[in-house]
Amino acid sequence: MEIFHFPALACAGRVIHGFATRKGGVSEGAYATLNCGGSGDMRENVLSNRKDLCQALGLDPHKLVCLHQVHGIEVVRVGPGGYTPSERSAVLKEGDALITREVDLPLAIMTADCLPIILVDPVSPAVGIVHAGWRGTLQGILPRAVREMERTLGSLLPNLWAGIGPGIAPCCYEVGEEVAGPFRERYPGWRAWLWPGREGRYRLDLARANLLQLKELGIPEQQIGLVGRCTCCHPSLFFSHRREHGKTGRMMSLVALSP
Ligand SMILES: [Zn+2]
Numbered sequence: 699m700e701i702f703h704f705p706a707l708a709c710a711g712r713v714i715h716g717f718a719t720r721k722g723g724v725s726e727g728a729y730a731t732l733n734c735g736g737s738g739d740m741r742e743n744v745l746s747n748r749k750d751l752c753q754a755l756g757l758d759p760h761k762l763v764c765l766h767q768v769h770g771i772e773v774v775r776v777g778p779g780g781y782t783p784s785e786r787s788a789v790l791k792e793g794d795a796l797i798t799r800e801v802d803l804p805l806a807i808m809t810a811d812c813l814p815i816i817l818v819d820p821v822s823p824a825v826g827i828v829h830a831g832w833r834g835t836l837q838g839i840l841p842r843a844v845r846e847m848e849r850t851l852g853s854l855l856p857n858l859w860a861g862i863g864p865g866i867a868p869c870c871y872e873v874g875e876e877v878a879g880p881f882r883e884r885y886p887g888w889r890a891w892l893w894p895g896r897e898g899r900y901r902l903d904l905a906r907a908n909l910l911q912l913k914e915l916g917i918p919e920q921q922i923g924l925v926g927r928c929t930c931c932h933p934s935l936f937f938s939h940r941r942e943h944g945k946t947g948r949m950m951s952l953v954a955l956s957p
Contacts, residue, residue, distance in 0.1 A: 699719075699722030699732065699751070701751075709823070712823060713956060714757060715755075717816075717861070723751075728945045734949065761802065762952075763776055766791065768792050768794065773795040774791050797847050797851060798825060799851050801956065801957055802956070804953070805952065806950050806951065807951050810936075810937040814827065814829065815828040816828075819858050821857045826844075827953050835911075844858065860912055861923040861925070862909060862925065864927040865929055867904075868903045873899065891910065937949055
């Protein structure tokens with residue numbers, strides 16, 4: 699298994715977190731090997747992979763909280779006992795961010811090019827995790843999650859730490875006018891992370907766009923970590939929706955307050 703961490707987010711052992719890669723696990727073919735979600739793979743393999751990952755991090759797989767991710771802006775606050783285990787997709791809530799101040803409740807997001815972003819407030823304490831693709835980034839899912847932590851969990855923005863996980867980077871992320879146009883319209887500072895490429899297309903730097911959203915909220919840049927690896931460029935390390943034309947697995951990112 700190969701899992702990305704930021705030492706600062708661990709808060710001296712009070713927070714458990716990780717951005718898993720595809721390494722480890724039992725899945726085969728397009729889903730090899732640590733596939734933790736999506737559709738197409740055998741259910742028992744996905745559950746076995748999730749269990750292995752949770753155990754590697756010292757977390758209870760039965761407490762895992764997942765979402766039915768829909769590229770929207772719904773932030774789900776998880777109270778005592780969670781809202782449901784992750785086993786049956788039919789009972790999953792729709793949303794793209796999870797926040798909690800409960801201990802021993804692992805929050806999970808699945809990605810394969812979109813960005814997983816972990817939020818940690820060591821003071822309250824509280825944690826959150828966000829799924830940000832281009833739609834979520836455009837609509838501001840990350841600032842919404844941060845504001846929900848502030849509003850409902852009492853987090854103060856200067857106390858927040860963030861880790862931006864692996865996602866598709868501008869080397870591979872070319873988008874059309876239907877994506878670039880709405881960004882230019884909504885964000886006057888778009889030139890910092892969106893630039894013209896060939897034949898009327900654009901290169902989009904999702905990680906930088908989200909990093910700047912955090913900075914604009916007043917979260918100090920030295921409290922923001924960036925994995926900075928492109929999921930599309932590294933087939934042995936990451937699943938990539940774009941590289942594999944949709945037929946691929948999902949990597950799981952996790953955060954929990956230590957029991
Ligand atoms: Zn790339």
